[in-house]
Amino acid sequence: MFVMSDSSMSKRLRILVAKPGLDGHDRGAKVVAASLRDRGFEVIYTGLHRTPIQIVDAAEQEDVDVIGLSILSGSHMELLPRVRRLLVERGLDHVLLVAGGIIPVADAVVLETDGYAKIFGPGTATGAIADYLEAQFAS
Amino acid sequence: MTLPPRAEPTVAELLEGFAERRVGALARAISWVEDGEEFAGELLDSLYEQTGNAWRTGLTGPPGAGKSTLSDVLVRYWAEKGSQAALIAVDPSSPFTGGALLGDRVRMDQALADAGVYVRSMANRGSLGGMSLATGAAADLCDAFGFPEIILETVGVGQAEVDIMAAVDVAVVVLTPQSGDGIQAMKAGLMEVGDLFVVNKADCAGADRLKHEIESILDLRQTPGPMPEVVTCSAKLGDGIQDVAIAIERRRKVMTESGFLETRRNTRALARIRRLLEGGLRAEIWSHAQMEGKAKAALADGARPDAIAAQLLNEVLKKVNVCDE
Numbered sequence: 024m025f026v027m028s029d030s031s032m033s034k035r036l037r038i039l040v041a042k043p044g045l046d047g048h049d050r051g052a053k054v055v056a057a058s059l060r061d062r063g064f065e066v067i068y069t070g071l072h073r074t075p076i077q078i079v080d081a082a083e084q085e086d087v088d089v090i091g092l093s094i095l096s097g098s099h100m101e102l103l104p105r106v107r108r109l110l111v112e113r114g115l116d117h118v119l120l121v122a123g124g125i126i127p128v129a130d131a132v133v134l135e136t137d138g139y140a141k142i143f144g145p146g147t148a149t150g151a152i153a154d155y156l157e158a159q160f161a162s
Numbered sequence: 163m164t165l166p167p168r169a170e171p172t173v174a175e176l177l178e179g180f181a182e183r184r185v186g187a188l189a190r191a192i193s194w195v196e197d198g199e200e201f202a203g204e205l206l207d208s209l210y211e212q213t214g215n216a217w218r219t220g221l222t223g224p225p226g227a228g229k230s231t232l233s234d235v236l237v238r239y240w241a242e243k244g245s246q247a248a249l250i251a252v253d254p255s256s257p258f259t260g261g262a263l264l265g266d267r268v269r270m271d272q273a274l275a276d277a278g279v280y281v282r283s284m285a286n287r288g289s290l291g292g293m294s295l296a297t298g299a300a301a302d303l304c305d306a307f308g309f310p311e312i313i314l315e316t317v318g319v320g321q322a323e324v325d326i327m328a329a330v331d332v333a334v335v336v337l338t339p340q341s342g343d344g345i346q347a348m349k350a351g352l353m354e355v356g357d358l359f360v361v362n363k364a365d366c367a368g369a370d371r372l373k374h375e376i377e378s379i380l381d382l383r384q385t386p387g388p389m390p391e392v393v394t395c396s397a398k399l400g401d402g403i404q405d406v407a408i409a410i411e412r413r414r415k416v417m418t419e420s421g422f423l424e425t426r427r428n429t430r431a432l433a434r435i436r437r438l439l440e441g442g443l444r445a446e447i448w449s450h451a452q453m454e455g456k457a458k459a460a461l462a463d464g465a466r467p468d469a470i471a472a473q474l475l476n477e478v479l480k481k482v483n484v485c486d487e
Contacts, residue, residue, distance in 0.1 A: 035287075064261050066262065069267050
């Protein structure tokens with residue numbers, strides 16, 4: 024059903040969905056990107072194989088509200104803290120950081136005490152990420 | 163964890179950021195114009211005098227013609243000549259949810275991003291014509307920031323989305339040998355707005371034939387201004403890119419010398435006013451919360467759709483007093 028409304032000049036939440044490092048599987052990232060689009064987000068997808076610097080550059084240029092990192096390679100404890108550190112260095116610590124993928128619970132706990140708002144593991148319902156983000160920005 | 167609130171900078175802070183060429187300031191300024199932020203007008207006022215120095219090139223054409231690939235190689239070409247470029251890439255918003263998936267960065271050569279090129283993905287936010295209402299102002303901001311080259315890449319367009327011409331100095335229409343039969347249908351619209359025609363994917367069969375077809379259509383063209391060139395290239399293989407860039411530069415020279423550039427820039431300002439007026443009116447219409455309810459109620463009463471629209475429009479116009487002196 025076509026919505027009778029106008030959104031041409033009102034704030035939309037912008038999220039950068041990024042794939043850090045060398046893993047080559049982005050099915051999950053694409054599913055999440057599409058589901059967020061369907062919930063009304065403006066989603067910028069980076070494509071595969073991005074370095075932490077490239078991700079932070081993109082986030083800065085696109086002025087996003089959220090960065091969502093998808094990582095399946097096992098190098099999350101290496102790459103994710105780097106993204107966080109670079110964001111802080113650039114003065115972009117207002118950007119909400121979330122991540123998902125194959126991240127063991129013990130690591131997720133560490134990341135969640137160090138700048139990551141939420142880690143979404145395997146089995147997360149597609150809509151749960153949008154629900155979470157909407158709740159964070161509802162005010 | 164709790165997030166520190168996103169602190170909005172002041173106009174003065176953003177202007178300072180522009181003076182120091184901080185990318186974050188440009189990025190936030192563009193968000194301001196996109197979101198219709200309260201002080202966006204004041205910011206644009208302050209920067210207006212610093213605009214007018216950049217060349218604006220538009221890339222438009224059907225989906226899949228290679229606009230993103232071509233803009234990448236053009237950005238690289240200019241970067242190698244010492245002219246840093248800003249690229250504004252527009253993708254469609256969903257008319258149902260307002261959401262958008264902006265994928266231009268996927269195809270982008272990372273080396274470019276690393277070289278200090280500014281890339282901004284914009285959703286068209288329901289605006290027709292291949293751009294969003296804020297695209298023109300976003301280009302002004304990149305201009306004031308000091309980028310000598312600005313590329314506007316439109317939504318993949320069909321035949322009639324010609325707003326790009328009114329936003330740039332040189333509008334490049336990108337086609338492929340596969341666009342063949344469609345060209346006939348494009349005699350109006352897209353074929354009239356182009357300042358330069360690029361037949362991309364020239365490594366595929368039929369490129370030369372398409373080039374000749376376009377040229378024969380252009381022969382009959384009534385649009386004012388110097389006659390456009392048609393060039394072929396393969397952006398993916400890198401063949402003929404130099405020819406495209408040189409043709410753009412040649413076009414600029416011809417337009418400048420003939421005085422057509424000034425005409426174009428004046429037309430551009432007027433077209434932008436028109437677009438913003440229309441967009442503003444549209445927003446005004448939907449700012450009245452009961453609009454949809456009224457329409458549905460009138461329909462349920464058996465009224466004719468056209469009559470309902472006319473009635474509702476009348477109500478809006480009375481409220482905004484456009485008829486008063």
